[in-house]
Amino acid sequence: MSDERLDKFFHPSSVAIIGASHTSGKLGYIVLQNFIRENFEGGVYPVNPDTSPIMGKKVYSSVKDLPGSVDLAVIVVPSVSVPAVVKECSDKKIPSIVVISGGFSEIGTKGIILEDKLKKAVKESKGRTRIVGPNCVGVLVPRNRVDTVFLSMERMKRPKEGNIAFISQSGAVGSTVLDWLAKEGIGISKFISYGNGVDVNESDLLEYLAEDEETKVIAVYIEGLKSEGKIFVDILKKVCRKKPVVVLKAGKSQKGSKAAASHTGSLAGSSRIYSAAFKQAGVIEAKNWEELFDFVKAFGMQPVPKSNRLAIITDGGGFGVLATDEAERQEIQLPEPSDQLKKSLQSKMPPHVILHNPMDVTGDADVGRYRYALEGILGSRDFDGAIVISLMQVPTLDAKISDVISEMKKFEKPILACAVGSAFTENVVKAMEARGIPVFPTPERAVNAFSALYKRQKFQNGR
Amino acid sequence: MSDERLDKFFHPSSVAIIGASHTSGKLGYIVLQNFIRENFEGGVYPVNPDTSPIMGKKVYSSVKDLPGSVDLAVIVVPSVSVPAVVKECSDKKIPSIVVISGGFSEIGTKGIILEDKLKKAVKESKGRTRIVGPNCVGVLVPRNRVDTVFLSMERMKRPKEGNIAFISQSGAVGSTVLDWLAKEGIGISKFISYGNGVDVNESDLLEYLAEDEETKVIAVYIEGLKSEGKIFVDILKKVCRKKPVVVLKAGKSQKGSKAAASHTGSLAGSSRIYSAAFKQAGVIEAKNWEELFDFVKAFGMQPVPKSNRLAIITDGGGFGVLATDEAERQEIQLPEPSDQLKKSLQSKMPPHVILHNPMDVTGDADVGRYRYALEGILGSRDFDGAIVISLMQVPTLDAKISDVISEMKKFEKPILACAVGSAFTENVVKAMEARGIPVFPTPERAVNAFSALYKRQKFQNGR
Numbered sequence: 001m002s003d004e005r006l007d008k009f010f011h012p013s014s015v016a017i018i019g020a021s022h023t024s025g026k027l028g029y030i031v032l033q034n035f036i037r038e039n040f041e042g043g044v045y046p047v048n049p050d051t052s053p054i055m056g057k058k059v060y061s062s063v064k065d066l067p068g069s070v071d072l073a074v075i076v077v078p079s080v081s082v083p084a085v086v087k088e089c090s091d092k093k094i095p096s097i098v099v100i101s102g103g104f105s106e107i108g109t110k111g112i113i114l115e116d117k118l119k120k121a122v123k124e125s126k127g128r129t130r131i132v133g134p135n136c137v138g139v140l141v142p143r144n145r146v147d148t149v150f151l152s153m154e155r156m157k158r159p160k161e162g163n164i165a166f167i168s169q170s171g172a173v174g175s176t177v178l179d180w181l182a183k184e185g186i187g188i189s190k191f192i193s194y195g196n197g198v199d200v201n202e203s204d205l206l207e208y209l210a211e212d213e214e215t216k217v218i219a220v221y222i223e224g225l226k227s228e229g230k231i232f233v234d235i236l237k238k239v240c241r242k243k244p245v246v247v248l249k250a251g252k253s254q255k256g257s258k259a260a261a262s263h264t265g266s267l268a269g270s271s272r273i274y275s276a277a278f279k280q281a282g283v284i285e286a287k288n289w290e291e292l293f294d295f296v297k298a299f300g301m302q303p304v305p306k307s308n309r310l311a312i313i314t315d316g317g318g319f320g321v322l323a324t325d326e327a328e329r330q331e332i333q334l335p336e337p338s339d340q341l342k343k344s345l346q347s348k349m350p351p352h353v354i355l356h357n358p359m360d361v362t363g364d365a366d367v368g369r370y371r372y373a374l375e376g377i378l379g380s381r382d383f384d385g386a387i388v389i390s391l392m393q394v395p396t397l398d399a400k401i402s403d404v405i406s407e408m409k410k411f412e413k414p415i416l417a418c419a420v421g422s423a424f425t426e427n428v429v430k431a432m433e434a435r436g437i438p439v440f441p442t443p444e445r446a447v448n449a450f451s452a453l454y455k456r457q458k459f460q461n462g463r
Numbered sequence: 464m465s466d467e468r469l470d471k472f473f474h475p476s477s478v479a480i481i482g483a484s485h486t487s488g489k490l491g492y493i494v495l496q497n498f499i500r501e502n503f504e505g506g507v508y509p510v511n512p513d514t515s516p517i518m519g520k521k522v523y524s525s526v527k528d529l530p531g532s533v534d535l536a537v538i539v540v541p542s543v544s545v546p547a548v549v550k551e552c553s554d555k556k557i558p559s560i561v562v563i564s565g566g567f568s569e570i571g572t573k574g575i576i577l578e579d580k581l582k583k584a585v586k587e588s589k590g591r592t593r594i595v596g597p598n599c600v601g602v603l604v605p606r607n608r609v610d611t612v613f614l615s616m617e618r619m620k621r622p623k624e625g626n627i628a629f630i631s632q633s634g635a636v637g638s639t640v641l642d643w644l645a646k647e648g649i650g651i652s653k654f655i656s657y658g659n660g661v662d663v664n665e666s667d668l669l670e671y672l673a674e675d676e677e678t679k680v681i682a683v684y685i686e687g688l689k690s691e692g693k694i695f696v697d698i699l700k701k702v703c704r705k706k707p708v709v710v711l712k713a714g715k716s717q718k719g720s721k722a723a724a725s726h727t728g729s730l731a732g733s734s735r736i737y738s739a740a741f742k743q744a745g746v747i748e749a750k751n752w753e754e755l756f757d758f759v760k761a762f763g764m765q766p767v768p769k770s771n772r773l774a775i776i777t778d779g780g781g782f783g784v785l786a787t788d789e790a791e792r793q794e795i796q797l798p799e800p801s802d803q804l805k806k807s808l809q810s811k812m813p814p815h816v817i818l819h820n821p822m823d824v825t826g827d828a829d830v831g832r833y834r835y836a837l838e839g840i841l842g843s844r845d846f847d848g849a850i851v852i853s854l855m856q857v858p859t860l861d862a863k864i865s866d867v868i869s870e871m872k873k874f875e876k877p878i879l880a881c882a883v884g885s886a887f888t889e890n891v892v893k894a895m896e897a898r899g900i901p902v903f904p905t906p907e908r909a910v911n912a913f914s915a916l917y918k919r920q921k922f923q924n925g926r
Contacts, residue, residue, distance in 0.1 A: 025858070107815055156856040157885040172779030172826055175856045176883060183885035223784055250784040253791035259821050260784045289785055289905040316635030321686055321713040321723045322752055328716035352570055358722050363635055393619040393638045395488070421639060422620040422646035442752040 005130050006200065006208045008096040010141050010190055012071035013042040016094070018063060018085055019076035019101075020046030022054050027100065027150040028076040032057070034147035041145065045070065063088040072096045074138065074148045079103030082134060083117040090125035098148050099133030104196050106135055115198060122199045136195025137171035140178065142188060143214065151175050162187020163216035164300045165209045167202060169223055171195060177221075177293070185433055186297055189214040197226030203235045210239040217299035219292060220247045223260040233277045240282035244299045244456050247283050248292040249274050282459040284452050291448070297438045298449040302414040304457040305384035309333045310450055311377040312358035314389035314443075315365045315397060319418065320358030323387055323443035330451040334358070335382050348372045363394045367404045370397075374404065378411040385414040385453070387446045392425040399428050406435035414453050418446040468593050469663065469671045471559040473604050473653055475534035476505040479557070481526060481548055482539035482564075483509030485517050490563060490613040491539040495520070497610035504608065508533065526551040535559045537601065537611045542566030545597060546580040553588035561611050562596030567659050569598055578661060585662045599658025600634035603641065605651060606677065614638050625650015626679035627763045628672045630665060632686055634658060640684075640756070648896055649760060652677040660689030666698045673702040680762035682755060683710045686723040696740045703745030707762045707919050710746050711755040712737050745922040747915050754911070760901045761912040765877040767920040768847035772796045773913055774840040775821035777852035777906075778828045778860060782881065783821030786850055786906035793914040797821070798845050811835045826857045830867045833860075837867070841874040848877040848916070850909045855888040862891050869898035877916050881909040 015035060021028035028048075035044045036055055044057060045066055051059040060066050063073070063085065073089045075082060079101050089097050104115040115134070122131055132138060138148030142161040149156065159181040166181075166188055168174030174193040181188060189212065192205055202222055209215050218239065225232055239245055251260030252271035278285045284299075286292035310332050314320035327334055334357045337345070342355045349369055354360035359377070361369045370390070377383050386408075390401050408415055417432055419425050420441040429439045440446040478498060484491035491511075498507045499518055507520060508529055514522040523529050526536070526548065536552045538545060542564050552560050567578040578597070585594055595601060601611030605624040612619065622644040629644075629651055631637030637656040644651060652675065655668055665685055672678050681702070688695055702708055714723030715734035741748045747762075749755035773795050777783035790797055797820045800808070805818045812832055817823035822840070824832045833853070840846050849871075853864050871878055880895055882888050883904040892902045903909040 151856050152858060155858065155884075155887050168781075170779065170781035172854055172857070173781035176779065176782075176854050179856050179884035179888065183889075221781065223781065248785075250781055250788060253788040255791050255797055256784050256788035259780075259787045259819070288789070288907040290907070316633065316639065317722075318631075318633035318636035318684065318686065318713055319639075321719050322711075324722045325713060325716040325719035326751070328718050334718055356722070391635055391639050393614050393642050394635070395615060395618065421618075421642035424618050425642065426646075444751040444753070 005095055005127070006204065008071040009098070009130070009132060009139050010146065011144055012096065012146060014045065014070050015040065015042065015072045015074065015146070016045040016047055016060075016063070016066055016070045017074045017076065018047040020048050020054055020059065022048070022050065022052065025152075029054070030150050030152060031074055031076060031100070031148055034149065035145070038145040038147055042071075043067065063092055066092060070094050072098070072146070075099045076101060076150070079111070079114055079134070083114065083121045086118060086121040086129070086131065087124070090121065090129040093128060095129060097129060097131045098136070098138040099131060100136065100138055100148065100150055102135040104134050106196065115196065119198050131199035132192065133195045134198065137174055137193035140188070140191040149175060149178070157182035160185070160187040162189060162300060163214065164188045164219060164296050165190045165212065165215040165217070166219045166296075167205050167209070168193045168221040169195070169197070169202070170221060173221055180293070185430060186300065194226070201226035203227035203232050206235050206239045206245070210242045215243070217243060217296050218245045219296040220245060221250070221292065222247065223250045233281055236278070236281035236283055240459065245283050246286055246292060246295045246299065246452075247278060248286040248289065249278075284455055290445070294440060294445055294449045295452045298414070298416060298453055299456070301436045301438045302416065302453060303412055304453045304460070305414050305450070306457065307384045308454045309335050309382060309384045311383045311386045312389070313361060313370065313373050313377065313386060314358055315361050315363055315394060316389060316391040317360045319389045319391065319443045320360055323389065323418070323447050324358055326444040326447040330447060332447065332451055332454070337377070338380065338382060341376050341380055345372060345376050364396050366396045367398065367400045370401060371404045374408045378408050378413050378415070383413070385450060387416050387418060387443070387450060389418040389443055392419055392428050393421055399431060402428060402431035402435055402437070405432060405437050409436065414450065416440065416446045416450055418443050468558055468590070469667065471534040472561070472593070472595060472602050473609065474607055475559065475609060477508065477533050478503065478505065478535045478537065478609070479508040479510055479526070479529055479533045480537045480539065481510040483511050483517055483522065485511070485513065485515065488615075492517070493613045493615060494537055494539060494563070494611055497612065498608070500616075501608040501610055505534075506530065526555055529555065533557050535561070535609070538562045539564060539613070542574070542577055542597070546577065546584045549581060549584040549592070549594065550587070553584065553592040556591060558592060560592060560594045561599070561601040562594060563599065563601055563611065563613055565598040567597050569659065578659065582661050594662035595655065596658045597661065600637055600656035603651070603654040612638060612641070620645035623648070623650040625652060625763060626677065627651045627682060627759050628653045628675065628678040628680070629682045630668050630672070631656045631684040632658070632660070632665070633684060636684055643756070648893060649763065657689070664689035666690035666695050669698050669702045669708070673705045678706070680706060680759050681708045682759040683708060684713070684755065685710065686713045696744055699741070699744035699746055703922065708746050709749055709755060709758045709762065710741060711749040711752065712741070747918055753908070757903060757908055757912045758915045761877070761879060761916055762919070764899045764901045765879065765916060766875055767916045767923070768877050768913070769920065770847045771917045772798050772845060772847045774846045774849045775852070776824060776833065776836050776840065776849060777821055778824050778826055778857060779852060779854040780823045782852045782854065782906045783823055786852065786881070786910050787821055789907040789910040793910060795910065795914055795917070800840065801843065801845060804839050804843055808835060808839050827859050829859045830861065830863045833864060834867045837871045841871050841876050841878070846876070848913060850879050850881060850906070850913060852881040852906055855882055855891050856884060862894060865891060865894035865898055865900070868895060868900050872899065877913065879903065879909045879913055881906050
């Protein structure tokens with residue numbers, strides 16, 4: 001069962017920033033600024049003993065003075081004051097708190113004592129109040145303009161609204177991903193960095209996101225677990241039945257596990273145990289950072305294939321060959337087009353086009369030739385999906401290729417594109433991704449992403 | 464011995480474009496335009512039966528009418544006329560010819576007959592004339608403004624001058640790489656796409672580039688060989704003794720080999736035989752497109768390490784952990800800093816910095832903290848190189864990080880950086896690469912590139 005009390009983190013009707021600052025650039029200023037700049041629709045209440053207005057907003061001297069119903073409190077006060085402030089929030093019946101402040105277990109003995117106090121405050125709230133953090137970046141929900149990320153918009157752009165949820169234990173990794181997603185124009189439903197995880201942890205969030213209608217795929221970056229291993233795996237099993245979960249587990253090597261321990265204080269655990277548990281649960285495991293990114297992009301934009309019979313269409317023979325090499329490594333099938341299909345395409349295309357799989361429409365292809373090829377291939381029962389390589393450096397292909405590929409969504413089969421280059425190509429790539437066609441900079445990465453989609457299908461079919 | 468006759472392809476004192484066109488956008492127009500726009504310093508002679516001027520240039524009616532000494536002829540006439548034109552050029556004692564025109568063995572029987580005629584013309588020249596092509600993109604030498612690439616500058620930007628030579632059998636792959644290199648601001652010494660390779664082939668070019676003082680590293684993309692396998696391997700052996708050669712061999716899978724055969728008419732050969740031969744010769748083999756790119760970037764900008772004792776410095780713990788995982792996969796050593804070094808760094812840094820390897824200077828690090836860490840680590844005999852991860856999303860780190868990392872080149876140990884993000888980060892990445900620090904978008908790719916540098920060192924040390 002998803003915990004409805006987590007709702008208020010993502011859809012608060014009002015928010016209090018406790019420790020809101022008068023000084024531009026400070027954490028407590030940036031967080032307040034986020035809600036003001038992004039036109040958060042509910043009440044925004046800065047709290048600071050100095051009640052002179054900030055950015056024109058009335059400032060409250062304490063939590064007690066806040067108006068009746070506050071859904072979300074963001075705490076940015078020094079760590080020593082956090083347990084007391086959490087208690088005040090809990091007394092005020094604020095259901096959700098994000099504790100941004102660091103200075104807890106991650107700094108050693110002194111911090112561990114403080115974190116214990118914080119845990120005690122959480123416990124005393126008897127579940128009335130849920131906490132994300134401490135030592136975290138918090139929550140970002142573009143749709144509802146919730147943004148507790150204390151990094152300036154100049155340095156870290158915010159991704160637009162989309163259907164990818166992203167859970168990151170690490171704030172640094174998390175904010176780097178957000179900035180990258182924003183640059184690539186890929187949208188998210190919800191981002192949560194939960195830091196030391198004294199209350200809300202990866203398992204709670206997974207359970208919640210499984211039920212979240214705005215989320216199509218869940219990406220998870222973890223080092224060590226904040227929840228119990230068995231519970232985590234059981235929840236993963238349940239969640240994977242509902243939607244794809246892509247996990248990047250850092251600290252899988254011996255040295256890496258040690259590094260993770262000194263970095264987050266959490267035991268990272270054995271690589272093999274994790275991989276086995278992930279596989280059993282139906283998780284799509286990302287080997288590295290790039291795969292995490294590529295896989296969620298594919299799942300966010302495309303359906304899974306019925307089987308693994310892939311077609312490769314290219315205007316550059318070499319890229320077709322590289323895609324083929326990767327397909328064979330990944331045990332993806334590349335069926336030959338049927339004689340009937342070949343005949344039909346022959347009648348529409350010049351003789352130098354190579355009507356095999358990969359299908360090389362060659363360097364003088366225009367969008368029309370791609371349309372014939374895609375209609376024929378995706379309309380055929382012999383193919384479950386396509387990789388479309390469109391090298392835009394050649395003169396005959398124009399930006400309308402993004403419309404043509406996008407039309408092919410009618411076949412409800414996964415289509416992944418590959419293109420790479422400077423400004424001209426970049427504009428085409430943006431147009432494709434805006435139409436829901438994921439584009440990869442190398443043929444191998446496109447095939448690898450198709451393989452991830454296929455793994456999901458295999459899992460769903462119960463093998 | 465390097466063939467000096469190839470010199471004229473790269474340093475011609477004059478160039479004739481045979482089939483220069485009056486129509487903007489046509490191949491024979493673009494090639495002429497390249498030489499004019501880029502202010503090629505020698506004579507530029509368009510040849511066309513219609514002698515009305517093109518872009519203000521005097522046009523010659525035939526090869527016979529050309530002035531005395533032409534070093535390079537670029538042929539863009541229809542394939543049927545090519546053998547005769549080649550003969551004319553040879554009679555005129557033009558030492559180098561690039562045949563751009565397609566329509567030879569790649570189109571089947573009719574083309575094979577034409578290609579045989581072309582081979583005959585080459586043979587009859589008795590080595591007076593060397594030919595690159597046909598069916599190729601030709602030659603690009605930014606330093607000397609030689610540019611036979613018939614793709615518009617709008618679609619395919621040209622890379623700047625640099626020390627990477629790039630040989631590509633495929634024109635499409637080649638031009639995509641050029642556009643990508645240009646976008647990334649990475650320079651090349653020479654680019655050659657040799658297409659059907661009736662005369663000059665991969666072996667000739669490797670031999671030539673081995674002696675080329677402007678080339679530090681050679682990147683090779685091949686599908687099938689145009690030279691004999693044994694000769695190719697012998698030459699690779701010789702060349703690898705002089706400088707690093709990174710090879711991406713496409714068509715290594717069964718299906719891929721078949722695809723390569725239908726695409727280039729060349730037998731791609733068995734994966735294992737190639738990999739074994741490459742290893743024996745000392746080639747750095749790239750598994751895929753991305754590695755080819757990453758490796759030549761690393762070799763172009765950085766020295767090889769004395770051994771594989773790597774330090775990882777990061778402001779984001781998570782990225783440090785991922786780099787560590789990859790280092791262990793690659794069997795790269797991550798020694799612990801000595802007690803003496805730790806003590807020295809402790810005195811200069813706040814207590815929350817994690818002085819292990821990876822060294823986590825944490826999210827509030829400024830450039831000064833990076834400088835202390837890098838001076839200490841690279842100045843120590845315990846480390847042979849460093850991966851510097853600088854996530855720029857945090858507020859304390861500024862663009863001066865590129866100066867600080869660049870200062871560290873004084874230690875003559877390889878330094879590879881990792882940073883990724885939107886505009887702010889992109890500017891920092893550009894500044895770093897302009898200072899000769901290669902930057903990779905993921906920690907794993909940075910470590911993998913270090914591993915390639917180390918492989919070269921192992922080969923040089925004879926193990």
